[in-house]
Amino acid sequence: xxxxxxxxxxxxxxxxxxxxxxxxxxxxxxxxxxxxxxxxxxxxxxxxxxxxxxxxxxxxxxxxxxxxxxxxxxxxxxxxxxxxxxxxxxxxxxxxxxxxxxxxxxxxxxxxxxxxxxxxxxxxxxxxxxxxxxxxxxxxxxxxxxxxxxxxxxxxxx
Amino acid sequence: xxxxxxxxxxxxxxxxxxxxxxxxxxxxxxxxxxxxxxxxxxxxxxxxxxxxxxxxxxxxxxxxxxxxxxxxxxxxxxxxxxx
Numbered sequence: 001x002x003x004x005x006x007x008x009x010x011x012x013x014x015x016x017x018x019x020x021x022x023x024x025x026x027x028x029x030x031x032x033x034x035x036x037x038x039x040x041x042x043x044x045x046x047x048x049x050x051x052x053x054x055x056x057x058x059x060x061x062x063x064x065x066x067x068x069x070x071x072x073x074x075x076x077x078x079x080x081x082x083x084x085x086x087x088x089x090x091x092x093x094x095x096x097x098x099x100x101x102x103x104x105x106x107x108x109x110x111x112x113x114x115x116x117x118x119x120x121x122x123x124x125x126x127x128x129x130x131x132x133x134x135x136x137x138x139x140x141x142x143x144x145x146x147x148x149x150x151x152x153x154x155x156x157x158x
Numbered sequence: 159x160x161x162x163x164x165x166x167x168x169x170x171x172x173x174x175x176x177x178x179x180x181x182x183x184x185x186x187x188x189x190x191x192x193x194x195x196x197x198x199x200x201x202x203x204x205x206x207x208x209x210x211x212x213x214x215x216x217x218x219x220x221x222x223x224x225x226x227x228x229x230x231x232x233x234x235x236x237x238x239x240x241x
Contacts, residue, residue: 040213041214057228059231061224072213073222073227109216110216111215111216120227126209143201143202149209
């Protein structure tokens with residue numbers, strides 16, 4: 001469901017976004033993920049698309065449809081912490097109407113300090129859950145002593 | 159803000175299915191019981207704020223060069239045990 005910015009057709013076009021990182025991209029209705037409510041702090045912005053960075057890269061962009069300058073870098077937490085667990089998800093599973101767990105995609109947001117990407121951190125406290133079948137998503141908040149909102153990904157430079 | 163006074167054991171309903179009750183008062187600490195449907199997210203305020211602030215910080219990042227970041231990532235991957 002993530003989209004390749006270079007391969008978009010005009011069929012079923014829902015929006016054209018003048019993004020900061022990819023220039024104009026055309027998105028179809030069936031590529032749009034709706035977060036309800038929106039991400040914490042961005043409650044009114046609900047529609048996003050996932051854009052892959054490249055086959056060899058674990059990173060993705062979560063690009064806001066309604067605010068072109070807003071985009072998050074996200075990653076599958078399995079790359080960050082292989083045994084990352086969401087804990088009890090029955091409630092959110094029901095809310096997102098996840099029928100098959102294979103449809104549930106989990107991503108975490110990265111904070112990448114300008115000029116020092118080595119210092120980037122992943123927010124393991126606020127994972128994004130997306131039901132790929134109906135493209136509904138929600139940010140979950142996990143309280144777990146080992147999951148920091150600033151989990152360092154790369155070793156400190158020596 | 160609505161302000162109500164409650165004694166230990168007394169509760170407050172929010173709508174039809176959320177009940178908040180005062181369980182215990184110990185000095186400056188109050189134990190509060192919350193009964194709510196599983197789809198209602200109940201969080202300590204500071205946890206909620208931490209995630210919200212981190213979202214804002216992540217969104218504030220400008221001109222991220224993912225190619226550079228992917229390069230930083232590659233050596234990390236090679237260093238992982240078993241790879």
